[in-house]
Amino acid sequence: MVTLITELKKIVEDRGHELVHFKVGKKNPDSVPQVSIIQLKCTHCGNSWATRLQVYLSRTSTSGGCRQCYTKNLQNPKLYPNSPFQQRQDTLDRPARRAGVQKLRNTNKKGQYASIRSREDLIKFLQQNSNKHNDYVLPLVLRDTNFPKRRNELPPGQYSFHHVIPLHDKGSPDSWNLIYVTKEEHYVVHKLRFEVYKQQGDSMAIRATQSDFEKVSNPASSEEILEARETAKKLSRRRTLLLRRNPQTLRAIQEGMLWRHERTGVSVLIKPDSVETIQDxxxxxxANLPEEDWDRQKMLSNISSSNNYIRQHVDTVFKTDDFKIKKPRQRAYGFVVQSLNFGKNNF
Structure with a gap:
């Protein structure tokens, strides 16, 4: 594709640029190939640059292709309201604290606890509104003055932050509404509050804090849970391996195999139906290779690919006449295999 020189000069002039150099077409000297390089100069900022004509024509922004003008225009929110510069500026213009905290404060001011503005007001509220929740929480609030003001100064995993007036009930996010409690106390507080106020937020908190409390109070149970998850993961993996067995693998398992490691001379006899998967x-x-053997180290390090290599070698040896192998493999990690049914498969 080409552009007439007269058209190009008009476009350059309209954009406030100066055409310094260009190459004319060989067949038509009145045109400029769009794949050719042109040199331009901006009359606004004095910037000089070279670019392909087709790239220059594709620039439709207010800068018209001048990178220096574009960088300057990015700072103009009227021209580029969503520019990275404007986004950074919006971030700098935000309040020091998170917008979410300010939103919680505004919600608190409109709620029933708006009159409570300090720790002293909170203590007075708990004393004047006696119930089994408030009576349980009041000593925890009074005790909190002896706790460190930073979470990292407390023993790890033993304490939690707790909002005395929960955020779901339009409580304040400020520090005077926060206390340190143990995992057990955290669970009991929400349980008592749910019994008094019957709020869904406390019901959800009970389930969350109960899990934390059980992990701390009974570490063995958490270990049992992890062990059960690991067992389930292994069973799922086992099920997948069983489903992936192809006819060649099943034939090898049924006939039995003799694996021989060519370099070390190690032989592994696998009797018919004594294994179920390639992983076995x-x-x-x-298990039969020496610990220092590098083929053994490769199989241990390549968890998934080692299974594939062994499967491909089994497919190569135990294939049927109508089975086409995509990747024939004559050995796997130095091992070669033969069937125990010697009449069909021999080396």
Whole structure:
């Protein structure tokens, strides 16, 4: 594609630029190929640059292709309201504290606890409104003055922050509404508050704090949970491996196999139907190789690919006539395999 020189000069002039240099077309000397390089100069900022004509024509912003003018215009919110510069400026113009905290403060001012503005007001409120929740929380609030003011100064994993008047009930996010409680106290506080006020937020908090409390009070149970999850993960992995068995793998398992490591001379005999998956075969091969052997180290480090290599070698040896192998593999990690049904598969 080409552009006439007269058209190009008009476009350059309208954009406030000066055409310094260009190459004319070989077939048509009155035109400029769009793939050619042109040199320009901006009459606004004096910037000089070179670019392809087709790139220059594709620039439709107010800067018209001048990078220096574009950088300057980015600072103009009227021209580029969503520019990175404007986004950074908006961030700098925000209040020092998070907007979410300010929103919680505004909500607190409109709620039923708007008159409570300090720790002293909070203590007075708890004393004047006696119930089993407030009576339980009041000593915790009075005790909180002896606690460090920073969370990292407390023993890890033993204490939690608690809003005396919860945020879901339009409580304040400020520090005077926060106290340190143990995991057990945190659970009991929300449980008592739910019994008194019947609010859904406390019901949800009960489930969350109960889990934390059980982990601290009974570490064995959390270990059992992790162990159960790990067992379930292994069973799921086992199920996947069983589903991935192809006809060649099933044939190898049914006939039995003799694996021989060519370099070390190690032989591994696998009797018919004594294994179920390729993973079982790999584990037997690893167990019979010396610990220092690099083939053993490769199988241990390449968890997924090692299974694939062994499967491909099994497919190569135990294939049927109508089965086409995409990647024939004559050995896997130095091992070669043969069927125990010697009449069908021999080396």
């Amino acid at each position: 075969i790999k584990e037997l091969l690893i």
